[in-house]
Amino acid sequence: MESRADITQKSVRLTRQVAKSLDQAIQLDRALKIGWGRDGDERPKKGETGVLTHLPAKLKMRLLGELGDLVGSANQGALLQIEGKTGDLAAAFQSDGKTIFEKGTGDRVALGMSGGTVIVRDDVGADAGESMTGGLLVIRGMVGERIGAGMIDGTIVAVSNVANEAGSGMIGGKIIVDGRVRSVGKGAQSRSIDAEELVELNDILEPHGFKLTMEATVIEADTDEHVGAEPPEISSSGKFEGLRLCPQGASLSPSSVVDLSSEIIMPGVSSGSNLRNIWIPQIQKGPSKAGSALEGQPCIVDSSPRENDYLRIHEENYLTLREELSESGGAVIDISSFPNLNEAAIHAMSTIAIGFLPEDSPVLLMDDVDRVEKLLRMTAELGLAGAIVNVCTIGSAPAISALPTVGMARSKQKTQMSVFLKTDWTPSPSEALMSIAAGLNGIVSEPFIGDESQPTGVKKIATELDVKLSSMEDHARGWMQAMGVESISLLQRQHLRATSHEAAVLSGLRLDGIRQPLPMWSRR
Numbered sequence: 131m132e133s134r135a136d137i138t139q140k141s142v143r144l145t146r147q148v149a150k151s152l153d154q155a156i157q158l159d160r161a162l163k164i165g166w167g168r169d170g171d172e173r174p175k176k177g178e179t180g181v182l183t184h185l186p187a188k189l190k191m192r193l194l195g196e197l198g199d200l201v202g203s204a205n206q207g208a209l210l211q212i213e214g215k216t217g218d219l220a221a222a223f224q225s226d227g228k229t230i231f232e233k234g235t236g237d238r239v240a241l242g243m244s245g246g247t248v249i250v251r252d253d254v255g256a257d258a259g260e261s262m263t264g265g266l267l268v269i270r271g272m273v274g275e276r277i278g279a280g281m282i283d284g285t286i287v288a289v290s291n292v293a294n295e296a297g298s299g300m301i302g303g304k305i306i307v308d309g310r311v312r313s314v315g316k317g318a319q320s321r322s323i324d325a326e327e328l329v330e331l332n333d334i335l336e337p338h339g340f341k342l343t344m345e346a347t348v349i350e351a352d353t354d355e356h357v358g359a360e361p362p363e364i365s366s367s368g369k370f371e372g373l374r375l376c377p378q379g380a381s382l383s384p385s386s387v388v389d390l391s392s393e394i395i396m397p398g399v400s401s402g403s404n405l406r407n408i409w410i411p412q413i414q415k416g417p418s419k420a421g422s423a424l425e426g427q428p429c430i431v432d433s434s435p436r437e438n439d440y441l442r443i444h445e446e447n448y449l450t451l452r453e454e455l456s457e458s459g460g461a462v463i464d465i466s467s468f469p470n471l472n473e474a475a476i477h478a479m480s481t482i483a484i485g486f487l488p489e490d491s492p493v494l495l496m497d498d499v500d501r502v503e504k505l506l507r508m509t510a511e512l513g514l515a516g517a518i519v520n521v522c523t524i525g526s527a528p529a530i531s532a533l534p535t536v537g538m539a540r541s542k543q544k545t546q547m548s549v550f551l552k553t554d555w556t557p558s559p560s561e562a563l564m565s566i567a568a569g570l571n572g573i574v575s576e577p578f579i580g581d582e583s584q585p586t587g588v589k590k591i592a593t594e595l596d597v598k599l600s601s602m603e604d605h606a607r608g609w610m611q612a613m614g615v616e617s618i619s620l621l622q623r624q625h626l627r628a629t630s631h632e633a634a635v636l637s638g639l640r641l642d643g644i645r646q647p648l649p650m651w652s653r654r
Contacts, residue, residue, distance in 0.1 A: 132177060135513050137198070138481050141178040145485030148182065148191075156188045165194025165213070174214065180478035180485070184452040185210060187226065199236070199478040202229045204449050205246060218255070219475055221248045223448050224265065237274065240267045241469070242445070243284065249338055256293075259286045261469065262303060268340055276315060278305045278349065287331070289340055296320075297349040299357050305349040306331060308342045317357035320349045364498065364522040366529040366554055370561045372633025373530060374642075376625055379614040388607040389617040392571060394460065394492045394548045396515045403428060403438065403460050403492050403515075408562040408618060409602050410550065411577040411595055412442070418588045420596035427599055430462055430574060440494070443483060444468070455486035462518060465497040465505070473508060480512050494518055496552065499532045502539045509547055516548030518574050529553065533568040534638040534651075540569065550574050556581075556598075559605035567621040 148162070155162040165174045172194060179198025185191065187207025199217040202210050207226040218236035221229045226246040231239075237255035240248045244264045253271035260276070262284040269277075273292040281300040291309040298315025306323065314320050323331075323346040332341055382388070395402030406426040416434040417424060428438045433450070435441050438459040443451060444467035455461060461483040465471055471479070476495070483493045492515035497505045499519050509517045521532040532551065540549055551565050552574040562573045577595050578584050585594045615621055627642050628634035634641040638651040 134477055134511055137177055137179055138477070138484065138512065141181055141198075141478075141481040142485040144175065144178050144181050145183075145481070149485075152186065152189060155190070156186070159188075159190075161190040161192055163192050165192075179217065179474070180481035182210060182212075183482055184449070184486075185227070199475045200482065204451070205229055206449065207246070215252075217474060217478075218472070219478070220250075223445075224248060225449055234271060239269075240265070243267065247338065258288075259284070259305075262286070266334065268335065268338060270340070278303065278318075279315070281305070281351075285331075285334075287335065287340065287342070289342070297351070300349075300351045301358075302351055306342065306346050307349065308346040311347055311349070314349060317352055317355050318349050319352040319355075320347050322346075323348050362524050364520075364524055365526045366521040366523065366532075367526040368528045368530065369553075369555055370530055370564050372628055372630040373564055373637060373639065374627050374629055375560055375563060375567065375609060375613060376627045377613040378624055381614050382611040382616065384611065386611055386616065388610045388615075389619075390603060390606055390610075392548075392618065394494070394515050394571075396490055396492050397513050397545060397547075399490045402490070403440075405572070407599055407603055408559075408566060408572045408606055409557060409599070410440075410572060410574045411599070412552075412574055413577065413591065413595070415588065417592040417595060420592040421600065423599035423603060424592060424596035428459055429595075435459070440492075442496075443479065451482065452486055455483060456488070458487060458491065460492040460494070460515070461487060462494045462496050465495060465501075466520070473504075476508055477512055480514060492516070492548075494548070494550075496520065499523060499527075499535055502536055503542070506539050506543050506547070506549070510543045510545045513545075514547070516550070516571070518550045518552050520552040522552075522554050528636050530633060531636045533565070533570075534636075537569045555579050559602050560609055562602065563606055563609055563618070563621065564626060566618050567623060567625040569623065 167173050175195030180200045182202050184204045185208035189208035192211045195214045197216045200219045201216045203222040205224040205227040209228050211230045213232045215233045216235045218238050220235040220239045222241040224243045224246050228247045231250045234252040235254050238257045238260050239254050241260045243262045247266045249268045251270045256274035257276045257279050259267045259278045261280045263282045264284045267286045269288045273288045275293040276295045276298045278286050278300050279298045281303040283303045286305045288307045292307050292311050294313045295315035296311050297318030299317045392405045393402050412430040414432050416431045416436045416439050430440045430442050435458040440460040440462050441454050441458040442462045444464045463479050494516045495509050496518040502519050505517050519536050521529045548571045550572050551570050556575050556579045557573045565573050585591045626639050628639040634648050
């Protein structure tokens, strides 16, 4: 059985090969064929994941082979034909074009689709057409549970039998089933198709080779049954209150040079992304030019990255990844921003990021602290550069409790990785140093949380951010000189103390005046 690393390698290789051929194939109006030799002999692909995504308009492509997850996702106008089975999330987030699957797909085909046409000529798994907002999904084979779950708009046609809970939670759109419906889900209702509706639908389906009968059932949202849910807020409490930095030797002279720099690097690569600061700002858009503090420090951005910025990959910007990642210095996959990604889908997402980024650029995963063990295990198994752990939880757990939680999860992984803490407050220099002393690589946060006036405009944001970064550097150096530490690589847990019993209980750190951790943290 192939390892995830092997699958990643061949998937990225295919993505980069396709990228080199796109423009020529469009200019020549010639179908790009993959899985056949020059003489037409079959050479099918097998197991590649996260491939043939974000295809541009006017492209024609055929592929022969059995593929993994997220295949054909974010199609933006291409004609794509897959002659082989695919995994979950096939054609997810398609905005335009036509995608044809000659054989079956896994679960959640056409998730979040907003336009164009997706045709599956065989069976599909559960949650087909989940959260669709537009477009046409046609399925000829058997259909799993919850077809059209959470559907907002668009049309799904199933020319076959459909399993339980069809249309569960849908609030718009239409599902037409020309076969048996085992049961209709909550929030949906069924009715017979009317003659005028049948004619209109068959006009749409005829070019695709399908035709409905008067036996078809229409499933729509039941406006009288409310099934909506309001997600709970997630946050943290207390910041790092009850902790302090503690010197372990003589202080350094004021003229001593203190090193705050570090590097984020993919395993097996000689160089990576340089950080000059212990704090990574997260902002909406890549900043404009300002001072040297900002110029030399990457930010995590949602759009318009500089060449050293990390693009945060989330559901809202998924369609633009090909263009944005090619200009980025790295990527952060925000797992919690996507609906229920399983491990195979996270693997596929990471291969997409690696394939679109400049070669050897770091990729990190980001998720909540409650899922940190899985997060760090996946980071190691996928051979990624690191992870970002969000301290926020349902119920607002104390932020300092994240330090031992992340530390213990990290100790289980034998591979080298960078691990950062994401806070819901803008950290002070001492708090950023505390995270490093606790075994992390720094803090990620939005830069202006709690400020009385928020800067507006790209130039103003860049100017104020540069000031904050410069101040962080100066004060962090001052703290380290006072503690007698020349480099952040020398900071350790022995440089931390708890100033209250509660903080010692939550963090596992030694309480001021006591030589060892409290009994519940003792190895004995």
